[in-house]
Amino acid sequence: MDAFTTHTGTAAPLRRSNVDTDQIIPAEYLKRITRTGFEDGLFVAWRTNEPDFVLNQPQYAGASILVAGPDFGTGSSREHANWALLDGGFRVVISPRFADIFRNNSTKAGLLTVVLPEADVEALWAAVEADPALPVTVDLQAEQVTYGDVTVPFQIDPYTRWRLLEGLDDVGLTERHLDDITAFEAQRPAWLPRSLPALPA
Amino acid sequence: MGQTLAQKVYESHVVRRTAGEPDLLYIDLHLVHEVTSPQAFDGLRAAGRRVRRPDLTMATEDHNVPTLDILSPIADPVSRAQVEALRRNAAEFGIRLAPMGDRDQGIVHVIGPQLGLTQPGMTIVCGDSHTSTHGAFGALAFGIGTSEVEHVLATQTLPQYPAKQMSVTVDGELPAGVSAKDVILAVIAEIGTGGGQGHVIEYRGSAIEALSMEARMTICNMSIEAGARAGLIAPDQTTFDFLQGRPHAPQGADWDAAVAHWSTLRTDPDAVFDREVHIDAASLTPYVTWGTNPGQGLPIGASVPDPAQIADENERRAAESALAYMGLTAGTPLREIEVDTVFLGSCTNGRIEDLRVAAALLAGKHVDPNTRMLVVPGSVGVKQQAEAEGLDRVFIDAGAEWRGAGCSMCLGMNPDQLKPGERSASTSNRNFQGRQGKGGRTHLVSPAVAAATALTGRLTAPADLEMAGV
Numbered sequence A: 001m002d003a004f005t006t007h008t009g010t011a012a013p014l015r016r017s018n019v020d021t022d023q024i025i026p027a028e029y030l031k032r033i034t035r036t037g038f039e040d041g042l043f044v045a046w047r048t049n050e051p052d053f054v055l056n057q058p059q060y061a062g063a064s065i066l067v068a069g070p071d072f073g074t075g076s077s078r079e080h081a082n083w084a085l086l087d088g089g090f091r092v093v094i095s096p097r098f099a100d101i102f103r104n105n106s107t108k109a110g111l112l113t114v115v116l117p118e119a120d121v122e123a124l125w126a127a128v129e130a131d132p133a134l135p136v137t138v139d140l141q142a143e144q145v146t147y148g149d150v151t152v153p154f155q156i157d158p159y160t161r162w163r164l165l166e167g168l169d170d171v172g173l174t175e176r177h178l179d180d181i182t183a184f185e186a187q188r189p190a191w192l193p194r195s196l197p198a199l200p201a
Numbered sequence B: 001m002g003q004t005l006a007q008k009v010y011e012s013h014v015v016r017r018t019a020g021e022p023d024l025l026y027i028d029l030h031l032v033h034e035v036t037s038p039q040a041f042d043g044l045r046a047a048g049r050r051v052r053r054p055d056l057t058m059a060t061e062d063h064n065v066p067t068l069d070i071l072s073p074i075a076d077p078v079s080r081a082q083v084e085a086l087r088r089n090a091a092e093f094g095i096r097l098a099p100m101g102d103r104d105q106g107i108v109h110v111i112g113p114q115l116g117l118t119q120p121g122m123t124i125v126c127g128d129s130h131t132s133t134h135g136a137f138g139a140l141a142f143g144i145g146t147s148e149v150e151h152v153l154a155t156q157t158l159p160q161y162p163a164k165q166m167s168v169t170v171d172g173e174l175p176a177g178v179s180a181k182d183v184i185l186a187v188i189a190e191i192g193t194g195g196g197q198g199h200v201i202e203y204r205g206s207a208i209e210a211l212s213m214e215a216r217m218t219i220c221n222m223s224i225e226a227g228a229r230a231g232l233i234a235p236d237q238t239t240f241d242f243l244q245g246r247p248h249a250p251q252g253a254d255w256d257a258a259v260a261h262w263s264t265l266r267t268d269p270d271a272v273f274d275r276e277v278h279i280d281a282a283s284l285t286p287y288v289t290w291g292t293n294p295g296q297g298l299p300i301g302a303s304v305p306d307p308a309q310i311a312d313e314n315e316r317r318a319a320e321s322a323l324a325y326m327g328l329t330a331g332t333p334l335r336e337i338e339v340d341t342v343f344l345g346s347c348t349n350g351r352i353e354d355l356r357v358a359a360a361l362l363a364g365k366h367v368d369p370n371t372r373m374l375v376v377p378g379s380v381g382v383k384q385q386a387e388a389e390g391l392d393r394v395f396i397d398a399g400a401e402w403r404g405a406g407c408s409m410c411l412g413m414n415p416d417q418l419k420p421g422e423r424s425a426s427t428s429n430r431n432f433q434g435r436q437g438k439g440g441r442t443h444l445v446s447p448a449v450a451a452a453t454a455l456t457g458r459l460t461a462p463a464d465l466e467m468a469g470v
Helices: A027-031 A044-049 A080-087 A100-109 A118-130 A158-166 A170-186 B005-011 B038-047 B077-093 B108-115 B129-137 B146-155 B180-191 B213-226 B237-243 B252-262 B313-326 B352-362 B380-388 B391-397 B447-456 B462-468
Strands: A006-009 A011-014 A065-068 A092-095 A112-115 A136-139 A144-147 A150-153 B014-016 B023-026 B029-033 B057-060 B096-098 B123-126 B140-143 B157-160 B164-171 B199-204 B230-232 B275-280 B287-289 B297-299 B341-344 B372-375 B423-426 B441-444
Touching (some): A027 A080, A065 A118, A080 A100, A100 A112, A100 B146, A118 A144, A170 B014, B005 B199, B029 B077, B038 B077, B038 B146, B077 B096, B108 B213, B108 B380, B123 B129, B129 B230, B129 B237, B146 B157, B180 B213, B213 B230, B341 B352, B352 B391, B447 B462
Parallel strands (some): A065 A092, B164 B275, B199 B230, B341 B372, B341 B423
Antiparallel strands (some): A006 A136
């Protein structure tokens, strides 16, 4: 995972709530067994069917910060949604509320999710619609979003922030505690089920 | 202060707790399917890691599988390659796999309980958001992404923070024709798709206690549609009776020890929930969705809402775009909406009880000539049981299609899909745009409403059939 410290780019205003992961990338793109190259599936239905969809508008073509309405990333647990956003050039998604699994997947994939109150999202929408070239800076170190003369603080749990800043892989961190895992396993009740061997019905 | 059921299960699985870091939580069962696992196995290979506990891991093929010609190779080369990747990975890492054609194959959330691998008090994860289904047994079960699948494969643990606690209490008696599906659709309509965000939901109350295990699974399954990663129900005699004698359930003295432990898995009287929701069972009617998120549902007697009447701007905009996508006009009675397809199946409603309810309504009758009905058992086990009970004949004689087991028309990853503009009444869990096929329009319904709708060709409650003399 790439480290995330601070990012400056332009923002795309996605004025929609309840953007589910089926919209971010439909299931037919999930048949692939690779981890990259999902940009062709990103919002493909809206890009195909809605000529004025925000990501079809040339002024937002280079956007790297997506600003969405509440309940972004609901539905399926597909991490392909996070990969597609990264592959499509996004490093940050800002929304008043994220679905839990999407947000969690983002921290593993290196996509920063920033929760801002609805009023701040509205203000940011208005600002980038007025000036699509407006630079927006998302500073994870300082925990703030800055554009024009506006600075909005955001919160993120310190551990996730540290992992993102360092670009650390969770599995490697957990493997430092293998002794704890082995000790835990030694005291699990014997009657807990095992999938092996397969037992007859 | 007392603990909730979810807190008890969580706390008993904490491997390591250190200030300033997430807890390391032990995972008792990891369910795997072909869609969200290939990149995780690639990650293991790239790092030279093995699967720590193949004996706590179980894989099956479900999302991509066709429900016709299930013994032939999959025709779609991309789907076939994904299924073949799972077979290679399962063989290489020593994981048990129930492939197409196997007696244990089926939707991952149907086979866990069927095999007795899902038990009270366990932690269960899967790279699938409907893992919440297993909460019906009093397990803490939740969906994860592919990076976490890799983490669990490698370490049998996950870094986690404790969730907030929500209770949904459903008291009273459900009216005839009103089912678990209607309860959960009503809950989601009430609290919204983000209402459970950050929470685990415990479903409680006399109406929940009266439900079968199949019905409890339907409710817990759709916790994710209410925004909660996990939903659960305290285990009781209904749970124990369902489990006893299943292949992987404990036996003899182990059974007694397990039941003694399971019986302690209840929320303490003095436990505190962060949020409490109360629903009066007697007030519920069959629910159907009209929009493109699961929170956009109403009693079947209602009409398509008018977005202009919705005060919240986000909600209003969502309703406008939903009506445009669904091809619906505000004010149209829901009962007048005609459908092309009825889908009975999925991890929400593809179990034997769901098939029985639908078959009872269809027996001796015929599906509307302009409507196609697809009946897809959730697993090979469900299919065999239904056939032993003669339900397959009931469906076939009624003009429905009787298929092989899989996720089928719940999502557009296999040949069972809606065509653009087609409209379905579906017992699945998501009415998202394009979910059942590009341009497809989905109304989420219960198995009873699905069967009644198949008979009339428009959204219909079971009680309507008697009045209409169908």
